[in-house]
Amino acid sequence: MKTSILHIGTKSEASTIVKEVLQEHRVIETAGVSSDILASNPDVIIADAELINGDFIRSLKENALSSHVGIICYAARLNVSSWLRSYYEQNRIELIKLPFCKEELEIRVNKMLLNRESNTLSSSVVANATKTSDAEFKYQTVVENASEGILLIQDNYIVFANRALSAMLGYSLEELYSVPFHTFLHKDDKQVVVENHQKRLSGNKIPLYQVQIRKKDGTFIIAEVNAARFKYKGRAATVNFVTDITSQVKVAKELKENEERYRLLFSNSIEAITIFSADTLKFIDANEAFCQLYGYTKDELLNLTVKDISAEVEKSTKAIKESVKEGDVIIPVRYHKKKDGTELIVRIAAGPFTWKGEKVMYSIIRDVTEQVELEKEVRESKELLQNMADSIPAFIGVADAETIHYKFVNKRFVDAYKKERSEIIGAYYADVLGQRNADFAMKYINEVRQGKPTSYINTFDLDHGRRYINVNFTPSFDSKGEVKDIIILSHDITQLKQAEQELKDAKEQLEIQNEELQELNATKNKFFSIIAHDLKSPFNALLGIGSLLKENLSNGDLDEAKTMADLMYDSASSNFDLLENLLEWSRVQINRTDIMPKVVKVTDAVGEVIQLYEGKAHEKDIAI
Numbered sequence: 231m232k233t234s235i236l237h238i239g240t241k242s243e244a245s246t247i248v249k250e251v252l253q254e255h256r257v258i259e260t261a262g263v264s265s266d267i268l269a270s271n272p273d274v275i276i277a278d279a280e281l282i283n284g285d286f287i288r289s290l291k292e293n294a295l296s297s298h299v300g301i302i303c304y305a306a307r308l309n310v311s312s313w314l315r316s317y318y319e320q321n322r323i324e325l326i327k328l329p330f331c332k333e334e335l336e337i338r339v340n341k342m343l344l345n346r347e348s349n350t351l352s353s354s355v356v357a358n359a360t361k362t363s364d365a366e367f368k369y370q371t372v373v374e375n376a377s378e379g380i381l382l383i384q385d386n387y388i389v390f391a392n393r394a395l396s397a398m399l400g401y402s403l404e405e406l407y408s409v410p411f412h413t414f415l416h417k418d419d420k421q422v423v424v425e426n427h428q429k430r431l432s433g434n435k436i437p438l439y440q441v442q443i444r445k446k447d448g449t450f451i452i453a454e455v456n457a458a459r460f461k462y463k464g465r466a467a468t469v470n471f472v473t474d475i476t477s478q479v480k481v482a483k484e485l486k487e488n489e490e491r492y493r494l495l496f497s498n499s500i501e502a503i504t505i506f507s508a509d510t511l512k513f514i515d516a517n518e519a520f521c522q523l524y525g526y527t528k529d530e531l532l533n534l535t536v537k538d539i540s541a542e543v544e545k546s547t548k549a550i551k552e553s554v555k556e557g558d559v560i561i562p563v564r565y566h567k568k569k570d571g572t573e574l575i576v577r578i579a580a581g582p583f584t585w586k587g588e589k590v591m592y593s594i595i596r597d598v599t600e601q602v603e604l605e606k607e608v609r610e611s612k613e614l615l616q617n618m619a620d621s622i623p624a625f626i627g628v629a630d631a632e633t634i635h636y637k638f639v640n641k642r643f644v645d646a647y648k649k650e651r652s653e654i655i656g657a658y659y660a661d662v663l664g665q666r667n668a669d670f671a672m673k674y675i676n677e678v679r680q681g682k683p684t685s686y687i688n689t690f691d692l693d694h695g696r697r698y699i700n701v702n703f704t705p706s707f708d709s710k711g712e713v714k715d716i717i718i719l720s721h722d723i724t725q726l727k728q729a730e731q732e733l734k735d736a737k738e739q740l741e742i743q744n745e746e747l748q749e750l751n752a753t754k755n756k757f758f759s760i761i762a763h764d765l766k767s768p769f770n771a772l773l774g775i776g777s778l779l780k781e782n783l784s785n786g787d788l789d790e791a792k793t794m795a796d797l798m799y800d801s802a803s804s805n806f807d808l809l810e811n812l813l814e815w816s817r818v819q820i821n822r823t824d825i826m827p828k829v830v831k832v833t834d835a836v837g838e839v840i841q842l843y844e845g846k847a848h849e850k851d852i853a854i
Contacts, residue, residue, distance in 0.1 A: 233343060234258060236272035238281050244304065247330045248276055252339060268296055274342050276335075279305040279314055279325075287317055300342030302335075304328055306557070315587060325584060337481045379453075379472035383427065384462055386410045398474055400446035416442035416450055423455075430459050431466050440475070452479045502595040504531075508554050508582055511535040511547070514590060523597055525569035541565040541573055550591060554582045563602065566595075575599040616640070625720035631679055631705070631713045634659045646692045664691070671701070678703040678716050687723070698727045768805040772798060 235257045237248050249257055258270045263286050275290075282303070290296045301323040303314060317323045324338050379395030381388050391406045399406075399414065411427075412420045419441045426436045436457065442450045457470040496503055502520035506513045513531045521528055524539055540546040542565050553559040558581035566576050580593040619626045619640035628638035636654050644651050647662060660668035670688050677684045685702040700723045706715040775798045782791035840854050 233273040234270055235339065236260065236267070236270055236275045238263065238267075238275065238277035239304075240281070241278065241328075244278070244328065244330065247332060247335065251330075251332050251336050255339075268293075268299075272299055274300040274302065274339055276302045276304070276339075279303040284314070284317070287323065291322060300324075300339075302326060302338055302342070304330070315584070315589075327583065337484060340477055340481055379474070381406070381411075381470050381472065382462055382467055383411050383470060384465060384467035386412070386424075386427075389462070389467070395472060398445075398451070398472070399443060405446075414444050416444065418442070427457075427468060430457055430468055433459065440479070443472070452476045502597075504593050504595070505585070505590050506536055506593065508550065508589040508591050511537060511550065514585075520595065523568075523574075523595065524566070530569075539566050539568075541567045550580075553580055553591065554589065557581060563598070575602045625699070625718070625722075627718040628706070629659060629716045629718065631716050634675065634716075636662065637715065646690075648693050674701070674703055675716065678705050679713055681705050681707070681713055697722050697724045699723065768801060768808060771801050772805070775801060 233255050235248070235252050235255045237245060237257060237259050238261075239245060239248075239259075240261050245259060258272065260267070262281055268290075287301060290299055290301065301317075302325075303323055304326040306328045314323070314325075324342070326334060326338065379398045380392045381395055382390040387409075388406050388411050391403055396403055396406065401414075406414075412424055415423055422439075423441055426439065430436050438454060438456050440452055440454055443453050444450050451474050454473045454475045455470055456473075457468045459466065459468055461467065496515075497517050499517055500519055502517070502523045504513055504516040504520050512535050516528060516531050521531060524531070526534070536546055536550065537543050546564065549559065549561060549564075558579070561578040561580070564576055564578055565573055567573050575598050577596045577598045578593055580591055582589060582591050584590070619638075620642070622640065623642065624640075625643045625646060626638075626640040627636055627643050629636050636657055636659065639651060639654050644654060647654070649662070654662055659671075663671070667688060667690055671686070674684045674686050683702070683704045685700065687698060687700050689696050690699045699720050701718065701720045704717040704719070705713045706717055708714040775794050779791050779794035779798060782788075782794055
């Protein structure tokens, strides 16, 4: 017949695990305590600690019909109320912390079932064994009521065994009666059991003891034996109650092994671990790593409290109180002090649990002093690098070589695009530069991905207009020699570009001026040539007239001399006009005079020319 398990709870995850682990039993579900709670006649009750109270447990334990029922309570935190703790300390209930450990739940239930079975009939039968007649004992008590193995031993043979014992060991009753009882015992237990049997026949009281009994298939069970001396058919005999506690012993062994395993882990852990009272804060236990970390011996630590090693007492006590109330906690940074007064920085993982009926705290501590100092140095180095980069009048950035997402930018870079630094860090390069510039840069990005430094010039639309930017890509390699990041160093060369254009324009202007100068020089040469040519004839005429005037004056021919003088005057005036005309022409050639056209009489102009050459013509007797 299946045993009955009553589950009082509303948490679906707890209900699922109870049904899964205890599927071989009959599990009954209820959401709370009611007056007919025992109608299902449960063997074990598994209850959410929040749904029951002390009165409920007390009523179960004080009721003769339900006092045998095992009770297991579970809670998310084991900082339970005082009444629940009291029952736990009295071993009247079991406590389990959520979430369930399936193996632990199964072990606790099986342990309760075994305890209940082992206590069913032994005490009442042993107490009354000597008061009943042989026939009444044999048929009424043993055969009709026993669920455990019962046998009568007389003269070292089994003279009676019930069916429960036969089923337990796999032997038929005839096989059990055919050989001395110690035949079925393990060789290591035979001597002790036989001695106990003889002592019991002599009237000595022998307490409960365990023994290994061989089954028919050759395996052994571990049995708990309770026996009493009485007379059977007028002669001394013993009645023995045998309970198979193999599973119970296995459970106890597993619990002990777990405890030893955890103790081994606790003792040999490289992490500093301690257990202290949640109320007094006094240390209860500490492993060797903890002692070495703080410089105390274990005996010294057990006389101290958490306050003695904390450099932040108020913070420590406050955190402990919160952990007791809320559960497990992780404190990334806390300042502690060693025995010699040296301060250290620790990381703490802690939490409450109940141990030997007392609310305690575990604490796993790691010395992170060097790590914190290193993180501080790294942080300061990053700040220094950022400040240095921000002070450089160039656009500086670092991008992931594979994804081309920005990992670092300086202030000049941020200001140029009118964005927050947080908007650029982690952003895709095209979302910052714009698609046009991103497409243009892709060719050079692919080059730097191959480990080759490269650069290019392009225009960018920045906060102060379109600018010429010289972009330099440099690869950054990881430990495997693969390109990890792209270092970007860019300069605004707009002024340089403008200066180059101005220089180009000045050169072109200089070339134009040089050509004009060459033309002016040619004009000058031409002008001098013209002057030399055009003034030569008029001056020759003047010389000729002067020669005639001199000759006429020498001859006393005054009339002819006067005529020559008039001609000389007219020729000089014409030469002067010719000179002025040549000068005016030269100004026109070098663009230094304004041309103002006017109407002239051709006859007057022709007369002036005739007058210019009249003296020469007269000298040669030429009439014009």
